[in-house]
Every structure is written in C-alpha cells, then in structure tokens.
Amino acid sequence: AQSVTQLGSHVSVSEGALVLLRCNYSSSVPPYLFWYVQYPNQGLQLLLKYTSAATLVKGINGFEAEFKKSETSFHLTKPSAHMSDAAEYFCAVSGYSSASKIIFGSGTRLSIRP
Amino acid sequence: NAGVTQTPKFQVLKTGQSMTLQCAQDMNHEYMSWYRQDPGMGLRLIHYSVGAGITDQGEVPNGYNVSRSTTEDFPLRLLSAAPSQTSVYFCASRAPGQENTEAFFGQGTRLTVV
Numbered sequence: 675a676q677s678v679t680q681l682g683s684h685v686s687v688s689e690g691a692l693v694l695l696r697c698n699y700s701s702s703v704p705p706y707l708f709w710y711v712q713y714p715n716q717g718l719q720l721l722l723k724y725t726s727a728a729t730l731v732k733g734i735n736g737f738e739a740e741f742k743k744s745e746t747s748f749h750l751t752k753p754s755a756h757m758s759d760a761a762e763y764f765c766a767v768s769g770y771s772s773a774s775k776i777i778f779g780s781g782t783r784l785s786i787r788p
Numbered sequence: 789n790a791g792v793t794q795t796p797k798f799q800v801l802k803t804g805q806s807m808t809l810q811c812a813q814d815m816n817h818e819y820m821s822w823y824r825q826d827p828g829m830g831l832r833l834i835h836y837s838v839g840a841g842i843t844d845q846g847e848v849p850n851g852y853n854v855s856r857s858t859t860e861d862f863p864l865r866l867l868s869a870a871p872s873q874t875s876v877y878f879c880a881s882r883a884p885g886q887e888n889t890e891a892f893f894g895q896g897t898r899l900t901v902v
Contacts, residue, residue, distance in 0.1 A: 683828060717792075718891075719893070720890040725888040775833060776891050
C-alpha cells in the first residue's frame with residue numbers, strides 16, 4: 675500500500691531560522707506528492723504539490739519542497755521561519771494504488787520560538 | 789463560493805447513539821472522502837467516493853456507513869457510536885480524473901462520544 679512517513683512529530687525552530695520538515699514516500703513508481711498545512715481549529719489547505727514537471731516545487735508563504743527520487747524524499751523547507759508558520763504540516767501521496775485516494779502522513783507540528 | 793461545508797461543527801453523543809455527519813460541496817467534484825484525525829495519527833481515510841452511486845472503503849471503515857446519491861452530498865453515518873470514534877472528522881473533495889489535483893477540505897466536525 676502507498677504510504678508516506680514524516681520524521682519528527684514535533685519540530686521547534688527560532689524565528690528567522692531554517693525550517694526543514696521531512697517526508698519520505700514508499701513507491702517503486704514516483705507518486706503525486708502534496709504538502710498541506712493545518713492552522714489551529716481549521717481544515718487543511720494546500721501548500722504545494724509535486725506533479726513531475728519540476729523537482730523543486732514552490733508553494734505559498736515562502737515554502738518549497740524538493741523531490742528526490744534517489745532518496746524517495748519530498749522534504750519541505752523555508753529559509754526563514756515566521757511566527758505565523760506555527761501549525762501542523764502533513765505530507766500526502768496519491769496516484770499509484772488508486773487515483774481517487776489521498777493518503778496522509780502522521781503530521782509534524784511546527785513551533786516557532788521568539 | 790462556499791467550497792466544502794460540514795455540519796455540525798461540534799457534537800456530543802452517548803455510546804450507542806447514531807448520527808449523520810453532513811458534507812456538501814459546490815465545486816462539482818466527483819471525488820469525495822471522509823477522514824478522521826486523531827493525535828499522532830494524521831488523517832486516516834474512512835470512506836471515499838468517485839461519483840454518485842459509487843463508494844468504497846478506506847483504511848478505517850468499521851462503524852461507519854456512507855452513501856452518495858448526488859454529486860454534491862456525501863454524508864457519513866455512525867451506526868452505533870463508541871468512545872473510540874471520538875475524533876475530528878474532515879470531508880474533502882477533488883476534481884475528477886487527475887491524480888495530482890488537490891483536495892479541498894471542510895472545517896471539520898469535532899465529535900465526542902461519552
């Protein structure tokens with residue numbers, strides 16, 4: 675079954691520091707990959723998605739992710755954290771077992787220290 | 789544009805009661821899904837549908853029923869509520885036919901079973 679693994683259930687960084695949230699997928703065929711963000715007491719919204727057009731994907735709010743087939747990874751980064759980035763982030767995958775399903779990772783909660 | 793609308797936002801049930809969580813979307817999306825979100829477990833897929841009259845089971849379908857009589861609506865029924873079903877439930881919809889289309893989420897229903 676398709677899956678994604680997010681390393682680290684909680685990441686804490688200082689304001690202005692680099693944000694790195696890790697995601698690895700399990701597939702012999704490159705899947706379609708997504709990063710979603712969830713702010714407190716809200717639903718999920720799309721940050722960015724990988725569609726095979728480019729390995730470096732830019733999303734909203736200054737986030738980007740790089741697809742690395744050799745490492746089966748799709749890590750999310752932001753050069754400089756802002757207090758408003760505090761939220762839960764989910765990596766997700768679809769495409770190679772059923773096109774209609776999106777399967778989510780367990781999530782990483784990002785905290786920003788002043 | 790309302791997007792995906794879930795009702796109610798909050799609900800408390802007694803063990804053994806039944807109820808229906810409502811989900812409606814106005815984007816003419818063929819694909820709709822129900823997820824539950826529990827701490828440390830991310831979003832787990834309960835049931836999904838690829839169009840009116842077609843539904844299938846996800847990762848955690850036991851104790852839940854769905855039907856899809858129209859494109860717009862995808863209700864989730866709890867047959868006999870149990871404390872293990874205490875969770876936050878999200879409905880999502882996607883445009884058809886493309887594995888890389890994003891899912892749009894409702895604001896969630898927070899359910900407590902006592």
